Amino acid sequence: MAIRILGTGSYVPPRALSNFDLEKMVETNDEWIRTRTGISERRIAERDVLTSDLALEAAKRALDMAGIEPSDLDLISVATVSPDRPLPSTSCMLQKKLGAENAACYDVLAACSGLLYSIEIANAMLKAHKKYRYALVVGAEKLSSVTDWTDRSTCILFGDGAGALVLARDDSGTEEDKEFFIASKLGSMGKYSDLLQIPAGGSENPATHETVDAHMHFVKMDGQAVFKLAVSGMVKACRETLEEAGVDPEKVAWIIPHQANMRIIDAIANRLELPLERVFRNISKYGNTSSASIGLCLDELNRDGRLKDGDYVLLTAFGGGLTLGAMLIKWYNKK
Ligand code: ACO
Numbered sequence: 001m002a003i004r005i006l007g008t009g010s011y012v013p014p015r016a017l018s019n020f021d022l023e024k025m026v027e028t029n030d031e032w033i034r035t036r037t038g039i040s041e042r043r044i045a046e047r048d049v050l051t052s053d054l055a056l057e058a059a060k061r062a063l064d065m066a067g068i069e070p071s072d073l074d075l076i077s078v079a080t081v082s083p084d085r086p087l088p089s090t091s092c093m094l095q096k097k098l099g100a101e102n103a104a105c106y107d108v109l110a111a112c113s114g115l116l117y118s119i120e121i122a123n124a125m126l127k128a129h130k131k132y133r134y135a136l137v138v139g140a141e142k143l144s145s146v147t148d149w150t151d152r153s154t155c156i157l158f159g160d161g162a163g164a165l166v167l168a169r170d171d172s173g174t175e176e177d178k179e180f181f182i183a184s185k186l187g188s189m190g191k192y193s194d195l196l197q198i199p200a201g202g203s204e205n206p207a208t209h210e211t212v213d214a215h216m217h218f219v220k221m222d223g224q225a226v227f228k229l230a231v232s233g234m235v236k237a238c239r240e241t242l243e244e245a246g247v248d249p250e251k252v253a254w255i256i257p258h259q260a261n262m263r264i265i266d267a268i269a270n271r272l273e274l275p276l277e278r279v280f281r282n283i284s285k286y287g288n289t290s291s292a293s294i295g296l297c298l299d300e301l302n303r304d305g306r307l308k309d310g311d312y313v314l315l316t317a318f319g320g321g322l323t324l325g326a327m328l329i330k331w332y333n334k335k
Helices: 019-023 030-037 051-066 090-098 111-128 190-195 209-213 223-245 262-272 290-303
Strands: 002-011 016-018 041-043 075-079 104-108 134-142 160-170 181-188 252-257 311-319 323-331
Touching: 002 051, 002 111, 002 290, 016 019, 019 030, 030 262, 041 160, 051 075, 051 090, 051 134, 051 160, 051 290, 075 090, 075 111, 090 104, 090 134, 104 111, 111 134, 111 160, 111 181, 111 290, 111 311, 111 323, 134 290, 160 290, 181 223, 190 223, 223 252, 223 262, 223 311, 223 323, 252 262, 252 290, 290 311
Parallel strands: 075 104, 075 134, 252 311
Antiparallel strands: 002 160, 016 041, 134 160, 181 323, 311 323
């Protein structure tokens, strides 16, 4: 029995918001944003486009590549911090739009590490139960809906998008083993939960006129503190994952770090002694898309034909929670 990646898909809305556009909205400039973050532009969804709509487009592309129908899906997982509504789950909204009536649906809230958590859960469910054959795993965000467009310390960072994977359980045992999952390390540091949060809208601060006036429904972040913890956390998770797998860093064909800040990405590559040409980066085009980020990268690499059979790909992420993780996968192109 092996779990395989049958397809990937991604979607970003067409409207790009450049650093120059942001210069007209808050006290900032293109040079500061590019040198401090590596971001040149980000995509912003229209008012009536929901997180589940972004997820839908990415999902359709992944299903198309996988060659399966929505009705074949047994599981749908959506990782997001910007759900369509607090209730129901965005995965149920996606199920409705896809017409995937046979799937069990659940959301995962682990911020920028959300896709890694989702893959880990779906992989374990597929391995544990024969009744599950196909899982759709999506990371989708409309971060523009939880961004404070008057706060220059955060609004320059975030963008909208979605990335998806179709995982499948293969019981045939006749073909060459194409198991994708090699090793992982997930972790959380709840003691730092206040460093990155949306303070209102939950049981602690239900929505009131005051919470709205105080901008408490938007992302707040202590950027510098998160920065330091992000670098050390991801490097440690990557090292532990490679060690568990018995794979040396030089055997890794690609590392896909969560796209939060170019300086964080460079610092990770540096500490792991990985050459920059093996470090995937698309942050300049999309900014930080939280749960969607790793899925966007994986699909771009896959569709560009840059992933070869047997390639080790190291995924790593860090985000609100604080959550963190690394996952080593082995790539096989769909024949
Ligand atoms: N334009 C111009 N100046 C700015 C801007 C801006 N947009 N934002 C802040 N500044 C100023 C500050 O006011 C400060 O000025 P001062 O020195 O006069 O006080 C100066 O620039 C430096 O500010 P810092 O906050 O120290 O800037 P830093 O180099 O740390 O960069 C950033 C900030 C980009 C947010 C960085 O800290 C970062 O990327 N942090 C990590 C983010 C992250 O990884 N988040 C996790 C995932 S997100 C999620 O889970 C949803």
